[in-house]
Amino acid sequence: MEPFRGQALSWEIKDGVVELALHRAPCNEIGSLTLDELEQFAAVLDGSNDEAHALIIYSKIKAGFCAGADLRELFQRSQELELREAVKGVRDYLERIHRVLNAIDASPLTTIATVHGVTFGGGFELALVCDLIIADKMARFCFPELRLGLIPGFGGIPRLKRDLGNAVVRDLLLTGRSFNATKLQQVGLVSQVVAEGEALRVARATAAQLGKFDRRTSVAAKKFIKPIPYEELGREIDIFCELFAQPAVESGLRRFAESEDAQPYLP
Amino acid sequence: MKPSEQTLEDILNLAAVHFKVPREKLTPDEDFFKTLGIDSLQALDLLTRLEHHFRIELPDYELQGVSDFRTLADRIQTRL
Numbered sequence: 001m002e003p004f005r006g007q008a009l010s011w012e013i014k015d016g017v018v019e020l021a022l023h024r025a026p027c028n029e030i031g032s033l034t035l036d037e038l039e040q041f042a043a044v045l046d047g048s049n050d051e052a053h054a055l056i057i058y059s060k061i062k063a064g065f066c067a068g069a070d071l072r073e074l075f076q077r078s079q080e081l082e083l084r085e086a087v088k089g090v091r092d093y094l095e096r097i098h099r100v101l102n103a104i105d106a107s108p109l110t111t112i113a114t115v116h117g118v119t120f121g122g123g124f125e126l127a128l129v130c131d132l133i134i135a136d137k138m139a140r141f142c143f144p145e146l147r148l149g150l151i152p153g154f155g156g157i158p159r160l161k162r163d164l165g166n167a168v169v170r171d172l173l174l175t176g177r178s179f180n181a182t183k184l185q186q187v188g189l190v191s192q193v194v195a196e197g198e199a200l201r202v203a204r205a206t207a208a209q210l211g212k213f214d215r216r217t218s219v220a221a222k223k224f225i226k227p228i229p230y231e232e233l234g235r236e237i238d239i240f241c242e243l244f245a246q247p248a249v250e251s252g253l254r255r256f257a258e259s260e261d262a263q264p265y266l267p
Numbered sequence: 268m269k270p271s272e273q274t275l276e277d278i279l280n281l282a283a284v285h286f287k288v289p290r291e292k293l294t295p296d297e298d299f300f301k302t303l304g305i306d307s308l309q310a311l312d313l314l315t316r317l318e319h320h321f322r323i324e325l326p327d328y329e330l331q332g333v334s335d336f337r338t339l340a341d342r343i344q345t346r347l
Contacts, residue, residue: 063308117308118311138312140315180324
């Protein structure tokens with residue numbers, strides 16, 4: 001795997017660990033540019049299996065790990081198209097995202113999401129595809145999609161169901177409230193909560209530890225214990241697209257896009 | 268239960284330290300968005316710090332319409 005420096009992402013291998021850095025201002029929103037680069041990453045990820053044993057995904061943006069889908073771009077593009085074409089465009093976008101996230105989810109490498117600050121929506125979903133989440137104590141997690149008349153569309157619901165009890169999943173999705181890292185560690189989703197600014201260092205130490213074990217055994221164990229819910233992931237895309245066609249979504253997205261605030265849909 | 272005046276004082280001190288403003292500049296009834304010049308992301312940051320400090324969980328929808336420290340202290344007090 002050759003090192004890569006893009007506009008939204010960079011990656012390289014250090015000491016047997018692939019490090020994927022997110023660095024698109026304001027908060028790593030996942031729009032077309034980031035998706036293009038994620039697809040490039042997914043294409044080379046498989047080829048790293050002989051050179052690496054772990055993947056760390058982290059953000060260089062101070063505000064947080066990732067604020068989710070680029071809703072302003074999504075709104076703008078949907079306004080340029082007739083509704084049926086807009087829904088088709090959204091389906092295409094979701095299918096592309098799912099292919100990338102499924103590739104990371106299924107990677108033989110042990111994957112670590114290293115999060116701080118805002119970890120919302122699609123950003124939370126990116127963290128959920130990883131085997132471990134290491135969170136700075138100031139990390140904040142949220143699925144705010146209900147505020148926009150939507151559900152998470154990047155695979156969040158099936159993956160939450162994979163990892164958590166249904167009561168916590170209902171709380172996250174139906175209230176749309178944000179949770180701190182300590183709470184998510186208490187319910188078993190976050191592996192380690194660390195001091196502010198220390199998450200990447202701890203992730204690297206954890207990845208170094210993982211490198212001590214027989215690769216074949218780690219790969220076999222991961223495949224055995226971590227099923228990928230492909231059918232439900234497909235169903236999530238269907239439901240998202242049905243909801244996207246509703247008028248409530250256009251008005252929710254318009255309010256978001258026209259606001260000057262960084263996170264206009266909270267609280 | 269922690270006296271509510273102590274809760275308010277803790278919040279004012281925490282906000283002054285974190286946002287690096289003189290403590291005397293913060294008053295209980297002023298709009299903290301204007302006084303501190305913060306946006307919603309920074310408000311979330313403050314929320315997390317308050318949760319850690321008071322060892323509580325404070326759903327962000329509890330902060331809807333809250334823009335002064337005294338009302339914020341009341342919301343936190345109900346969780347202690």
